[in-house]
Every structure is written in C-alpha cells, then in structure tokens.
Amino acid sequence: MEGLIIVTGFLLLFALIASRRFIMLGKMADEALTPCLEAGRQKYRLLEQLVDELSDPQTPASLSETRELKALKEALGEVSSPGLPAREQIELENRITALTSRLTGRMTNEAGSEAGIRQLSELLEAEEAKLLAMKEHYNQIATHYNNAVYLFPSNVFALFFGYRMRKLFTTKQEKGTEKP
Numbered sequence: 001m002e003g004l005i006i007v008t009g010f011l012l013l014f015a016l017i018a019s020r021r022f023i024m025l026g027k028m029a030d031e032a033l034t035p036c037l038e039a040g041r042q043k044y045r046l047l048e049q050l051v052d053e054l055s056d057p058q059t060p061a062s063l064s065e066t067r068e069l070k071a072l073k074e075a076l077g078e079v080s081s082p083g084l085p086a087r088e089q090i091e092l093e094n095r096i097t098a099l100t101s102r103l104t105g106r107m108t109n110e111a112g113s114e115a116g117i118r119q120l121s122e123l124l125e126a127e128e129a130k131l132l133a134m135k136e137h138y139n140q141i142a143t144h145y146n147n148a149v150y151l152f153p154s155n156v157f158a159l160f161f162g163y164r165m166r167k168l169f170t171t172k173q174e175k176g177t178e179k180p
Contacts, residue, residue, distance in 0.1 A: 018157040025145040029166055032138040033086060036169065039131045040093055044076055046127060047100065050120045051076065054103075068103040075099060087167045094170040100124070135169035142166040 054069055078084075079092045104121055146165045149158040157163075 014153070015157055018154050019161060021148060021154070022145075022158065022161070022163050025141070025148055026163070029138065029141045029145050030086075032134075032141045033090075036093075036131065036134045036138050037086075037089060039127070039134055040079075040089075043124065043127045043131060044079060044096070046120060046124045047072065047096070048076055050117065050124060053117050053120060068099050072096065072099045072103060090167040090169055097128075097170055100128075132171060135171055139168045139171065142168055 051069065051073055055073075075092055075096045079089070079096065084092070104124070146168075148154045149163050149165050
C-alpha cells in the first residue's frame with residue numbers, strides 16, 4: 001500500500017513539473033512570437049505598397065501578371081483577417097516569404113524595374129533581415145517546446161493535457177531547399 005502511495009505521489013509530482021515546464025516554454029514561445037508578428041505587419045504594409053506598384057498598368061506585363069503576384073495578393077488578404085490563430089499566421093507568413101522571395105527574384109532580373117519598385121524592394125529586404133533574426137529566435141524556443149512535446153516521458157503528459165507541437169517559421173537557410 002505504501003508503495004502505491006509513493007508511486008502515485010511521484011507521478012503527480014512529475015505531472016506537476018511537466019505541466020509547469022510546458023506552461024513556461026509555451027509562454028516563452030508566445031513572447032518570442034509577438035515581435036515576429038508585429039514585424040510581419042510592417043512587412044505586409046510594404047508588400048501591399050509593392051503589390052500596388054507592380055499592379056500599375058505601366059509596370060512591365062511580365063511582372064504585373066505573374067502567378068506570384070496574384071498569389072501574394074491573395075495571401076495578404078488572408079493575413080489581414082482578424083483573429084487568425086498563431087499556427088495559421090505562421091503558415092501564411094511562410095507562404096508570403098516564399099512568394100516574396102520568388103517575386104523579388106523576378107524583379108531583380110527584370111530590366112525595366114523602376115526606381116519606386118527598387119526602393120520598395122530594398123526596404124522590404126531590410127525589413128526581412130530584421131524579421132529573420134526574430135524568426136530564428138522564435139524557432140529556437142519553439143523547437144525546445146516541440147522537443148518537450150515529442151520526447152518521452154513528457155510526451156505522455158503533453159498528450160494527456162493537450163499540448164501540441166508549434167509551427168516553425170521558414171528561414172532563409174531553408175528557402176534554398178524549397179521546391180518552387
């Protein structure tokens with residue numbers, strides 16, 4: 001009987017410690033995510049300006065009619081909807097980052113890019129560089145959290161209490177391995 005009480009006490013203590021750890025790691029991930037999302041909003045404002053410039057009838061047809069531009073317009077419309085869960089915001093950010101890099105790649109190859117578009121592209125690159133550092137910081141914390149959710153024995157408590165793995169941002173190093 002005493003052995004059962006000791007084992008039950010040990011399990012309860014372990015559950016308490018695991019739960020506190022998940023709460024702490026989740027709070028740290030949320031704190032790292034907030035500046036990423038705020039910097040993302042600045043990036044989206046610049047992207048909307050760039051989309052407006054590229055949609056101008058005077059922009060070369062090869063740039064103004066690209067699939068990337070149409071997909072980017074659609075993604076920017078989705079990201080502005082209120083109340084998106086963090087998981088969906090991260091997925092949209094990853095999609096927007098991939099579309100933006102493909103679109104800016106086409107713009108740099110386009111001979112007719114005008115000064116306004118180049119200036120917006122440079123501002124966007126600077127904003128993306130700041131955002132990259134924030135994304136990497138979040139990814140480190142979220143990876144630590146995801147390891148706790150995935151690895152035994154804490155995964156048992158994660159499953160029991162409903163903790164789920166967090167979505168990670170795509171970073172520049174990973175972009176080279178993406179399929180176009």
